[in-house]
Amino acid sequence: MGEAIVITSGKGGVGKTTTSANIGTALALQGKKVCLVDTDIGLRNLDVVMGLENRIIYDLVDVVEKRCKIHQALVKDKRFDGLLYLLPAAQTVDKSAVQPEQMKELITELKQDYDYIIIDCPAGIEQGYKNAIAGADKAIVVTTPEVSAVRDADRIIGLLEKEKSMESPRLVVNRIRNHMMKSGDMLDLDEVTQHLSIELIGIVADDEEVIKASNHGEPIALNPNSKASIAYRNIARRILGESIPLQPLEEANKGVFTKLKKFFGVR
Amino acid sequence: MKNRQNVTIKGTKDGLVLHLDDSCSYEELKKELDQKLSANTQTQDERNLISVKVEIGNRYLTEAQQEELKELIRQKKNLVVDNIEANVITKEEANRLKAETEVVTVSRIIRSGQVLEVPGDLLLIGDVNPGGTVIAGGNIFIMGTLKGVAHAGYLGNDQAVIAASSMKPSQLRISDCIERTPESVQSVEKREMECAYIDDNRQIIIDRLQALIQLRPDLTRIEGGH
Missing domain, CATH: 2.160.20.70 (Pectate Lyase C-like)
Structure with a gap:
């Protein structure tokens, strides 16, 4: 019996989809059988980030409305030997096409065959959010060190804590720019964790490589040389129960810098 | 056994105190109160208002009943009900x-x-x-x-x-x-x-x-x- 983890944030554009793709990829790299579920119906893009867009035949709504079997809708990621699958969202309808009970049923069925179900949640706290968390056992809240993102994360954590069947959510702080944190232009990491006071499961530095990788449809977690990649791999290992210390920010910063230097040096 | 009074009137320096017995029925009480007050008003001159404090002991009166009693006393010319005091309140309260x-x-x-x-x-x-x-x-x-x-x-x-x-x-x-x-x-x-x-x-x-x-x-x- 697998475990369903929803990736959510409240605010849009903080990196839910990127985080979902990379945690999924990193878990598959650890040899776990993973299924990514995109619940952003009408605005799907997890398939694009994973580079699986043109292999979609059926989608989540087709499964829920019983037009096809689950395994028919699942898109297999060829880079992994049957370890990573994606259940894409529908693009032609909107969020009201699915009900939370149907999602619960779907996730329960997927949990029979997979070790981890990673559910990519849409922004907001309406129907789409309710669908996404319906079948989840655990939640990871993604935020960036910005006041608005932290405020929305706070709201989402409040809502998640009300869900009786769910464990206390864990936090990923994304897009950290160390020099801005140091100068006080960005919220301090301690400030964020103290404010939200939930368990921190990972920090990811702001890395241009992530954008490049997403655009190429290759999750950054596949590239072992990137700091962000290591951050995602560490998150995956923490999900598996390993205790790994957080990457020191100084080094993360230096990593980005050396990379930048290298980047300019090569040109 | 009709010697026990259900309504006793006491005068204090702040006005009258009406003590209403809590073991008789409400209807009985009302009747006796009416009689007592009617008898009294005849003898009194119409001077300034006298405030009345009503003590009802362990009897619970609903809002409507309280109003009814107040109305009854008020009708007697120069009497004004100051407040109604009971030893009991509802569970809700x-x-x-x-x-x-x-x-x-x-x-x-x-x-x-x-x-x-x-x-x-x-x-x-x-x-x-x-x-x-x-x-x-x-x-x-x-x-x-x-x-x-x-x-x-x-x-x-x-x-x-x-x-x-x-x-x-x-x-x-x-x-x-x-x-x-x-x-x-x-x-x-x-x-x-x-x-x-x-x-x-x-x-x-x-x-x-x-x-x-x-x-x-x-x-x-x-x-x-x-």
Whole structure:
């Protein structure tokens, strides 16, 4: 019996989809059988980030409305030997096409065959959010060190804590720019964790490589040389129960810098 | 056995006290009260109004019945009912009174969008985050940081206070007064162990916690002690 983890944030554009793709990829790299579920119906893009867009035949709504079997809708990621699958969202309808009970049923069925179900949640706290968390056992809240993102994360954590069947959510702080944190232009990491006071499961530095990788449809977690990649791999290992210390920010910063230097040096 | 009186009238320097027996039926009581008062009014001259206090012992009277009695007494020219006193109240009323004086302890974080409301005093072990709200009929004591909105004495209790280990509210409300934190003084100061109360000019004042000892001695509920 697998475990369903929803990736959510409240605010849009903080990196839910990127985080979902990379945690999924990193878990598959650890040899776990993973299924990514995109619940952003009408605005799907997890398939694009994973580079699986043109292999979609059926989608989540087709499964829920019983037009096809689950395994028919699942898109297999060829880079992994049957370890990573994606259940894409529908693009032609909107969020009201699915009900939370149907999602619960779907996730329960997927949990029979997979070790981890990673559910990519849409922004907001309406129907789409309710669908996404319906079948989840655990939640990871993604935020960036910005006041608005932290405020929305706070709201989402409040809502998640009300869900009786769910464990206390864990936090990923994304897009950290160390020099801005140091100068006080960005919220301090301690400030964020103290404010939200939930368990921190990972920090990811702001890395241009992530954008490049997403655009190429290759999750950054596949590239072992990137700091962000290591951050995602560490998150995956923490999900598996390993205790790994957080990457020191100084080094993360230096990593980005050396990379930048290298980047300019090569040109 | 008709010698026992259901209605006894006593005169005090503040007016009359009507003692109504609580073991007879209500109808009987009403009849006797009517008779007694009718008999009395004849002898009295029409002078200034006499206030009447009604004691009903262990009898519970509904609002309508109370009104009926008041009406009955009022009809007798110069009598005015001051108040009706009973030894009993309904369970509902008792529970409400208890809730209003009780300190409710809550251990959690009040996050953005959440509202915590208690009828009496609130003791919060945790923070109130920005966008979160705590409301209390009485006082609010916060063991953590207050960063959201706190509203004490929301039913119009001007004596209510708000205290927090760390006072960085977005807004403070006591009774019907509202105080917004000025934008200039933020986060720079420590703002530790402070309290807020309404002063004589109906302004919300923020002061150090110890000021309450002088200002609100009623906060102490313990009796005796040294």
